[in-house]
Amino acid sequence: DGGITQSPKYLFRKEGQNVTLSCEQNLNHDAMYWYRQDPGQGLRLIYYSQIVNDFQKGDIAEGYSVSREKKESFPLTVTSAQKNPTAFYLCASMDRGPGNTIYFGEGSWLTVV
Amino acid sequence: AQRVTQPEKLLSVFKGAPVELKCNYSYSGSPELFWYVQYSRQRLQLLLRHISRESIKGFTADLNKGETSFHLKKPFAQEEDSAMYYCALGAAGNKLTFGGGTRVLVKP
Numbered sequence: 001d002g003g004i005t006q007s008p009k010y011l012f013r014k015e016g017q018n019v020t021l022s023c024e025q026n027l028n029h030d031a032m033y034w035y036r037q038d039p040g041q042g043l044r045l046i047y048y049s050q051i052v053n054d055f056q057k058g059d060i061a062e063g064y065s066v067s068r069e070k071k072e073s074f075p076l077t078v079t080s081a082q083k084n085p086t087a088f089y090l091c092a093s094m095d096r097g098p099g100n101t102i103y104f105g106e107g108s109w110l111t112v113v
Numbered sequence: 114a115q116r117v118t119q120p121e122k123l124l125s126v127f128k129g130a131p132v133e134l135k136c137n138y139s140y141s142g143s144p145e146l147f148w149y150v151q152y153s154r155q156r157l158q159l160l161l162r163h164i165s166r167e168s169i170k171g172f173t174a175d176l177n178k179g180e181t182s183f184h185l186k187k188p189f190a191q192e193e194d195s196a197m198y199y200c201a202l203g204a205a206g207n208k209l210t211f212g213g214g215t216r217v218l219v220k221p
Binding site for chain 2: 033035094101
């Protein structure tokens with residue numbers, strides 16, 4: 001079954017701890033994305049990657065880090081520096097080129113306790 | 114910098130009434146515009162994109178570069194259209210920016 005898989009779906013973290021969210025795709029897509037979805041604020045871009053071993057900061061990158069060592073994987077680490085980490089996180093991927101469709105994962109809920 | 118604005122957070126219409134979701138963007142280059150929809154308990158998915166000039170589920174959207182708008186319209190709303198709708202802007206380097214979203218509620 002092709003698509004994007006995010007794990008875990010639900011995650012609890014203690015304040016001061018780093019946590020890594022997994023995102024894997026088997027669509028052979030070059031570009032991958034991480035968004036944060038908060039009520040009333042829509043989707044805000046955290047990081048994106050156009051190709052392996054390359055990534056760029058989005059609009060709200062502070063307190064987050066990513067890596068892109070493999071084409072199919074784009075993990076997101078929420079660090080202790082992120083002041084308000086409790087949110088719903090969405091991963092997505094897309095073939096490179098204009099007008100192509102972006103496909104989303106099911107999302108991961110992160111709660112800081 | 115690129116930005117997408119959806120001024121309405123909530124649109125409530127009766128079944129059979131027209132519905133229009135507003136989307137305005139700012140971008141200095143040549144934009145690619147999309148509408149995405151998220152139905153209850155489902156993944157966010159593409160509804161339509163401006164380059165295709167298509168009608169999906171009765172929805173259409175026209176890119177107006179003069180007004181920097183990409184409003185989504187449907188002449189007769191159905192209850193199954195109740196969902197969250199996001200306008201998105203694709204820019205150079207594959208950066209994709211979303212608006213804040215509009216929740217549509219179609220009442221029977």
